[in-house]
Amino acid sequence: MNRTYNRRRAGMDQEEIAAVFLEQHGVRILERNFRTQKGEVDIIGEDGAYLVFFEVKWRAGSNSGYAAEAVGRNKQRQICGVADYYLYSNGFSADQAVRFDVIAVDGEKTNWIQNAFPYVGENF
Numbered sequence: 001m002n003r004t005y006n007r008r009r010a011g012m013d014q015e016e017i018a019a020v021f022l023e024q025h026g027v028r029i030l031e032r033n034f035r036t037q038k039g040e041v042d043i044i045g046e047d048g049a050y051l052v053f054f055e056v057k058w059r060a061g062s063n064s065g066y067a068a069e070a071v072g073r074n075k076q077r078q079i080c081g082v083a084d085y086y087l088y089s090n091g092f093s094a095d096q097a098v099r100f101d102v103i104a105v106d107g108e109k110t111n112w113i114q115n116a117f118p119y120v121g122e123n124f
Helices: 003-024 073-089
Strands: 028-036 039-047 050-059 098-106 109-113
Touching: 003 028, 003 039, 003 050, 003 098, 003 109, 028 073, 039 073, 039 098, 050 073, 073 098
Parallel strands: 050 098
Antiparallel strands: 028 039, 039 050, 098 109
């Protein structure tokens, strides 16, 4: 197996672990790997009144920095663009409560960062 396949598989495994983690914490998963021309959101779910767009980041160790640090401004903008499309195409109202969270997995530690970043882009 090549390195790219291993990294992709490891990422998919971490997204599965994150989905289970979220469900155990009361999140109802609506979509996994939701893709548009603007990009992809790893998990979309409902947490109480919030529609939440989750980015899952994983680091095996701290040599490459912390997982949460990998969600930079460009990635945030991409996630918000996908969120705009999802909200519009699924008929959500403009007053739908939305949140952007990060599930950061560093080694064996899972950290759920709620409100990890504000909306970046067009208005809902």
